[in-house]
Amino acid sequence: MSAHVKERSIDPSKNESECTMNGAQILFECLKQEQVDIMFGYPGGAALHIYDALYKADIRHILARHEQGAIHMAEGYARTTGKPGVVLATSGPGATNLVTGLADAYMDSLPLVVFTGQVASTAIGTDAFQEADVLGITMPITKHNIQVRDVRDLPRIIKEAFYIATNGRKGPVLIDIPKDVSGAETLFNYPDEVQLRGFKPTTVPNLVQIRKMKQAVSKAKKPVILAGAGVLFAQANTLLLEYVEKARIPVTNTLLGLGGVPAEHPLFLGMCGMHGTFTANMAIQQADLLISVGARFDDRVTGRLDQFAPNARVIHIDIDPAEIGKNVETDIPIVGDAKEAFKLLLQEGIEAAHSEDWLTELSGWKQQHPLWYENDGQTLKPQNVLEVLNDTTKGEVIVATDVGQHQMWTAQYIHFSTPDRWVSSGGLGTMGFGFPAAIGAALGQQELPVVAVVGDGGFQMNIQELVTINNYHIPVITIILNNASLGMVRQWQEIFYDGRYSQSLLPQNPDFAKVAEAFGVKGYNVSNIDDFKVALQEALQSKAPAVIDVQVTQNENVFPMVSPGTALHEMVGVKGRDIL
Template sequence: MGITVAEALVLCLERENVEVIFGYPGGAILPVYDALYKSNKIKHVLVRHEQGAAHAADGYARATGKVGVCMATSGPGATNLVTGIANAYMDSVPIVAFTGQVPTGMVGTDAFQEVDITGITMPVVKHNYFVKDPKQVPKIVREAFYIARTGRPGPVLIDLPKDVTSAIIDYEEVEEINLRGYKPNYRADDEQVEKAAEMIKKSQCPVIYAGGGVVSAGAHDELKVLAETIGAPVTHTLLGLGGFPGDHPLFAGMLGLHGAMYANKIVTECDLLITLGARFDDRVTGKIAGFAPDASVIHVDIDPAEIGKNVRVHLPVAGDVKTVIQQIIPLLEQKNNRQWLERFAELKKQYALRYEPAAGEGLKPQQVIEKLNEVAQGNAIICTDVGQHQMWAAHYYRHIQPRSFISSGGLGTMGYGYPAAIGAEFGCPGKQVILISGDGSFQMNLQEMATVMEQGLSVKVIVLNNGRLGMVRQLQEFYCDKRYMAVDFSYHPDFAGIARVYGMKGFDIKTSEELNAILPEVLSSQGPAIINCFVQEDENVYPMVMAGKCIDEAIEG
């Protein structure tokens, strides 16, 4: 006797060692939820908005390195997942999204809650499936997880018509996956690796430029050995933070349009740029002609399509970052770049990050992050939303461990942080998870406070409340001659009061004394909390590279 496709699907998920699914039910996906009811291996987390489900799966994946899973019904349920799927696609995060669909016989009739979700998501997924044959579901699920986690990771979507999930099949496990045309290359060509080693040996002023690929490949230990062997400062993209210890003497911080000035300067002066798992996006390079102008460029990436896409590359090395570094290290000898490292130390001192202290009893946002860094001591998972607070969190918190900094990079999704923090806590139970948000970003998905309470989570939220859409206001200051439009919040929500309404602790902080007293107490306590920090309204993020300028021409404030 057979079982339903929905029951087979649950068995497939259990076989993939899925621990948790973030989702929101509806009519078209009902057979799958009915099958999930019988599973004692998979926990379902009911979010309060489908976007939260996708972001939670994303945060879970980033924190653990496993594939995150989310689920929604057809129509608006499916379209509400799209932002989260696009976010995962831009940042190369492995998630599998399941959506319900109207019965196959009704597809194309504009049936109730029908939408072509495979067509909509095609540009923002690594692959997607519209399932017509019930017998293919076990094979499709196996393929989806394989595609999501291998090579350059990314999201995969499976759209399931209701009559397909209700159909009866004879379930058989799928063992081997062999996808023609999809053969991720982990080991680089030996000749290219040897050429890279020779370029490194000849270099006098090397810099390592490390992206999110270092973190997703688990290459942090190898990166540290490489940097120490060749005496190269290590600068990061936003998503690369944590891939190299932030307290290491060779740590060069984040570079780019809002990067540390010493990072931008050292890249500009280097003679060899060793690029590991990064894609030279516009937020990093600024004016291309002025980016590392005197450097030869080695580009190591799992995705050959990224190599040479934005910046001229002198040596392409296609392969997994961890594997490639392991190939290179035995070919190298210990280098003594004393003069170069002295120059780096000089730049780091000359262009150290700085800000003006608050006048009177006010709070500076950077001050809040510094205090958080002091209290948390690098032991927490830090999540952020998007905006000024994100840049301050990147600069003023020391990110020591890989997978401990979770943020939306390529898509820049406001509202990402809170559900991502939920996913991170499910992935790493017992680890302290802290969200740094802004008053604009936090309002976009604060309904997930109900999910936090219902699931007994302990996510702490620090809201840097300046009553503004701060980053947009800053752009209007520089590019619109201070014509501020639609960036001032005339109504300020009582975030601490909202926290208490939801049943969690809420605090308002307006002075340094309150910050020093309340923050350590809250972080050492059990349960979730919202810490609403009223910070200076018109503080800007510096350094800042203006449009059309080179990264070493940043305004320092």
């Protein structure tokens, strides 16, 4: 990817030797120019020049205990701050251990700038020790990747990386740096600006399309807005709320869009999709106008595509033109930033939809078909645990999860009313994400408590990062919803495989509280709701890292549920309708 750059001139008061640096030193000078104050990583041979320069650099480095932990920390940091997460790893296995995090960030549009060490340029292609073709491996799962072959190109490449990662649809960028390049010296010049000929995202939508949307809304009787994470990335939540209140349009969120509209708002229908609310899913299915904003019509949102929103004209607002029409046929495509789109819509003036009867009907559905679970008083239900967490923190908390049952229950029972307080793995569905992502979120901001809600299976995938929160005194509270199983796998095996629980039960889990204590972190074992309340309050008040191992019932399932291959209206486990 070629670029035209304007370079900052060297200060004439300095002599040439003062402006001469090696590649490793240049890297950190570039990071300072990009206002990077924290990075996550793990050293190794091919990155030793870089780590040597780090020794004197004024940038905080968090030493993870596994590269996957480091990159998930960077994702959590990026998700809650909006700033790019920066990662540093060595060649070979160090680089390949980043692959899952890169794929996760790529699917969920999280801005990362990742640096990997590489064997010396002369050894590339010889199967040298700890050599891996990191460009070939990561090309499908990065927004852009590049190998630096000349130290003089390094400042330009870094400038481009931050620009690409944070403009348009956000995503991860990887820079591979051979060891001889990080050790080579040159004069340091950092570009003031960058112009990439092949990368010019459209941010301001076409006004003609905006006016078409205005006209469509004015005629609608059953409109619905589907708001995804793109609303949050664009910081468009305030304008979205102003628009829906004036246009009288109800809103549902995707999983990663939660927080875009306050959960308690009367126009909010809850999350939609496979484990969405009855009201949200039925609203989509009966809508005459569906407006998608910053969402990509993932299969977990749409269910069976040929029966998705069958009565609706579809308007799709997205920064990425490749997403429009990809899965769902679109009647009015609007390419642009969500914030810019709502600015134009509000400037054009709002003609409200004819939706009062529709809103009354939706309100009735909320009352008739709420989320539910059976609390028998004998077993500890995970939903009850999350209700206590929600009532205790009252929205003043950041919550991170892995993927699975605990993730869906958290999305259902934690009420997010503010953006950037919900950190979860969406598109890739990464077990092991939640705990390290919570660490990154806590390092990105220090005002709110940070809670990782994880399963017993996923927690063990990055359990080594307990030493990280102890070493750096990061007050992450980890709540393990311990059902001694891979919960969502077990649920599917129960429903679709006649209860053949093949390799989904985990009867030999460790004592997580003792494991936490071995890492120097306070651990709790609880098996009833009163003990959980006490442990949670103590952990919150201590402002120190803690692990609360909550023994919940094993056979609880997540409902409502849209089975694979069925339409959104074919939900099972709906209170007041067809309860399994």
